[in-house]
Amino acid sequence: MQLDHLRQRLRDLGAKPTHTSRLLRQWVNARPLEGGRSLAEHFLPLPVREQLPALAAELAGLATVRSAHPAEDGAERLLVGLADGQTVESVLLPRDGVCVSTQVGCAVGCVFCMTGQGGLLRQVSSGEIVAQVVLARQRRPVKKVVFMGMGEPAHNLDAVMDAITVLGLEGGIGHKQLVFSTVGDARVFERLPQGPVKPALALSLHSTFADKRAELLPRAPRWEPAELVEAAERYARATGYPIQYQWTLLAGINDGDDELERIATLLQGRYAMMNFIPYNTNEGLPFSRPDGERAAEMARHLNRRGVLTRLRWSAGQDIDGGCGQLRARESVPRGR
Numbered sequence: 001m002q003l004d005h006l007r008q009r010l011r012d013l014g015a016k017p018t019h020t021s022r023l024l025r026q027w028v029n030a031r032p033l034e035g036g037r038s039l040a041e042h043f044l045p046l047p048v049r050e051q052l053p054a055l056a057a058e059l060a061g062l063a064t065v066r067s068a069h070p071a072e073d074g075a076e077r078l079l080v081g082l083a084d085g086q087t088v089e090s091v092l093l094p095r096d097g098v099c100v101s102t103q104v105g106c107a108v109g110c111v112f113c114m115t116g117q118g119g120l121l122r123q124v125s126s127g128e129i130v131a132q133v134v135l136a137r138q139r140r141p142v143k144k145v146v147f148m149g150m151g152e153p154a155h156n157l158d159a160v161m162d163a164i165t166v167l168g169l170e171g172g173i174g175h176k177q178l179v180f181s182t183v184g185d186a187r188v189f190e191r192l193p194q195g196p197v198k199p200a201l202a203l204s205l206h207s208t209f210a211d212k213r214a215e216l217l218p219r220a221p222r223w224e225p226a227e228l229v230e231a232a233e234r235y236a237r238a239t240g241y242p243i244q245y246q247w248t249l250l251a252g253i254n255d256g257d258d259e260l261e262r263i264a265t266l267l268q269g270r271y272a273m274m275n276f277i278p279y280n281t282n283e284g285l286p287f288s289r290p291d292g293e294r295a296a297e298m299a300r301h302l303n304r305r306g307v308l309t310r311l312r313w314s315a316g317q318d319i320d321g322g323c324g325q326l327r328a329r330e331s332v333p334r335g336r
């Protein structure tokens with residue numbers, strides 16, 4: 001269900017924009033749609049009130065928890081079932097965040113990512129994106145939403161922007177706490193500044209060498225890293241939020257001194273933060289993470305060079321911490 005279809009249906013039943021907004025607010029804040037006296041007080045038209053039980057059931061069916069996997073660090077990975085039987089992953093993050101998926105599968109094909117190995121199966125609708133947040137809110141408070149789960153949000157831009165608008169305007173989530181993560185797509189830099197809610201931007205860089213980056217992210221747009229950083233910088237300056245560069249640390253591939261030098265040159269003086277994320281081993285993929293001391297030294301080096309850098313471990317390391325692993329495991333027949 002795209003939220004636009006929902007809005008149209010409500011309009012057809014006689015709802016005014018304020019009614020629709022009120023209903024969306026109830027839903028996205030995980031409050032019951034029906035029944036509340038407060039809603040009756042908002043004079044919903046009778047045809048809308050009559051449809052509320054069916055509508056509530058439909059929204060509840062958009063995303064359901066297939067299995068939940070709590071981790072020691074306070075994260076919880078959810079395998080989320082969609083109405084047509086497809087599944088995606090959401091991760092409840094420590095400190096009131098949730099990471100949501102925007103596509104079933106992904107067409108970018110990053111060589112180190114389990115989700116990328118199976119290609120794109122279908123888009124996740126705006127309703128299904130918001131429904132992942134609602135599911136999370138049924139389990140714990142959510143004050144931050146990162147679009148870093150399965151999929152490339154730029155490849156499902158209309159739906160993701162609509163979800164961002166609803167979460168920002170009706171869901172009470174600070175605009176800076178909505179984090180759009182992308183491998184870099186020109187449409188992102190054109191469209192995001194025009195939306196009523198401007199999210200923060202996370203940019204997956206992974207290498208400062210264009211050729212190596214193209215090998216790691218085979219179907220990402222081909223940017224010279226310096227041009228990509230320049231485009232991101234304009235967005236950062238326009239919104240007032242720093243860019244979060246994402247760098248999955250792969251031993252022997254992008255953890256060398258050559259990369260460190262070039263990162264320093266690229267990002268010194270930029271409104272940016274570098275996040276080093278040591279690779280989380282995926283069975284069947286030929287990559288490993290650098291040892292902890294090397295990763296820490298890389299972060300210290302960049303900080304000394306004036307590039308704000310954090311070493312981040314992906315949430316829920318102890319429960320198949322890489323995006324797509326739960327789903328991949330679930331689709332492997334038992335006994336293999």
Ligand code: SF4
Pocket residue numbers: 106107108109110113114115116117149150151152183323
């Ligand atoms: Fe897609 Fe992200 Fe996986 Fe790359 S890392 S294949 S962009 S889901």
